[in-house]
Amino acid sequence: MKVFEKAPAKINLSLDVLYKREDGYHEVEMVMTMVDLADRLEMQELSRDTIIISSQAGYIPLDEKNLAFQAAKLIKERYNVHKGVYIHLDKKIPVAAGLAGGSSDAAATLRGLNRLWNLGIPARELMELGAELGSDVPFCVMGGTALASGRGEKLEPLPSPPQCWVILAKPPINVSTGEVYGKLKASEIEHHPSIPDMLQSIRSGRFDLLCRSLGNVLENITFELYPEVRQLRDSMQRMGADGVLMSGSGPTVFGLVSKFSKAAKIYNGLRGFCKEVYAVRLLT
Numbered sequence: 001m002k003v004f005e006k007a008p009a010k011i012n013l014s015l016d017v018l019y020k021r022e023d024g025y026h027e028v029e030m031v032m033t034m035v036d037l038a039d040r041l042e043m044q045e046l047s048r049d050t051i052i053i054s055s056q057a058g059y060i061p062l063d064e065k066n067l068a069f070q071a072a073k074l075i076k077e078r079y080n081v082h083k084g085v086y087i088h089l090d091k092k093i094p095v096a097a098g099l100a101g102g103s104s105d106a107a108a109t110l111r112g113l114n115r116l117w118n119l120g121i122p123a124r125e126l127m128e129l130g131a132e133l134g135s136d137v138p139f140c141v142m143g144g145t146a147l148a149s150g151r152g153e154k155l156e157p158l159p160s161p162p163q164c165w166v167i168l169a170k171p172p173i174n175v176s177t178g179e180v181y182g183k184l185k186a187s188e189i190e191h192h193p194s195i196p197d198m199l200q201s202i203r204s205g206r207f208d209l210l211c212r213s214l215g216n217v218l219e220n221i222t223f224e225l226y227p228e229v230r231q232l233r234d235s236m237q238r239m240g241a242d243g244v245l246m247s248g249s250g251p252t253v254f255g256l257v258s259k260f261s262k263a264a265k266i267y268n269g270l271r272g273f274c275k276e277v278y279a280v281r282l283l284t
């Protein structure tokens, strides 16, 4: 038997850090949503008790370092499953981009294996399993739009934001999430994004307020490490995006645009100097 799952990319519309915790993680408040750019996973049952990962993308690990492998191993161990699975990852989300590609693959694996092996695991429990794999995984299990707190695992579902075009541009650099959080001094953050304004914009469907409420306290850290990310953000702003922000710890920068003609202009303009550019819609 085979099952298929889509693993969409996430963007952070708002990312605030409150303080550094005793366990080394940061207490966050984030508004996250999904975009229509997704990896596709095919999961096929194997009679032999093993996990095999393949992918057309040559640049991701296919062993136990792969988050889909880790998700399959976790679910097998926790629910005493003595069957195997072959997982093919059709990667479309750029890797190490701040778009939670690996986390979304892990979440899709949990959802898919729950179906493939008829385990009947409730969504809440799948999200708890996800938290063992990474801070972004519970949100990727749940999908939609959410307010996240804790280290990212406490989730409150939100309505969909007003629909718009999302231009994603990833400069050719790899950013380490651990390094970016490591350089952040939470007590010295000068400007915290207004989460109440972001929530109001979503609940009232006001695109202008949403664009004005975008904010990510990790931006300045990544900009200092990689000035080209700031330049990319400035370019998107100059080209006329209605709102611009770096996603997660970067390096992907996204622009929100209400008009198709403007989105097309920005997309074409960026393609001149940035290889990885996408024009997608929010997953509402």
Ligand SMILES: C[C@](O)(CO)[C@H](O)COP(=O)(O)OP(=O)(O)OC[C@H]1O[C@@H](n2ccc(N)nc2=O)[C@H](O)[C@@H]1O
Residues within 6 Å of the ligand: 012, 015, 024, 025, 026, 027, 028, 030, 098, 100, 103, 133, 134, 135, 136, 137, 150, 151, 152, 177, 178, 181, 182, 248, 249
């Ligand atoms: C930047 C975001 O992607 C925004 O959604 C997330 O906060 C990070 O999510 P993630 O990549 O799933 O993160 P994890 O794999 O759990 O953690 C990677 C590293 O980031 C740091 N980390 C992560 C989450 C958090 N709330 N505080 C942290 O300090 C920790 O040093 C951790 O070792």
Ligand SMILES: Nc1ncnc2c1ncn2[C@@H]1O[C@H](COP(=O)(O)OP(=O)(O)OP(=O)(O)O)[C@@H](O)[C@H]1O
Residues within 6 Å of the ligand: 059, 060, 061, 065, 066, 067, 068, 089, 094, 095, 096, 097, 098, 099, 100, 101, 102, 103, 105, 106, 136, 177, 248, 249, 250
């Ligand atoms: N299934 C996977 N897809 C992509 N990368 C993976 C996967 N499994 C493990 N990795 C490794 O994880 C690292 C981070 O990749 P990923 O694409 O998940 O980053 P990200 O989008 O920055 O994540 P986040 O936004 O959650 O911080 C890469 O260095 C990659 O080698």
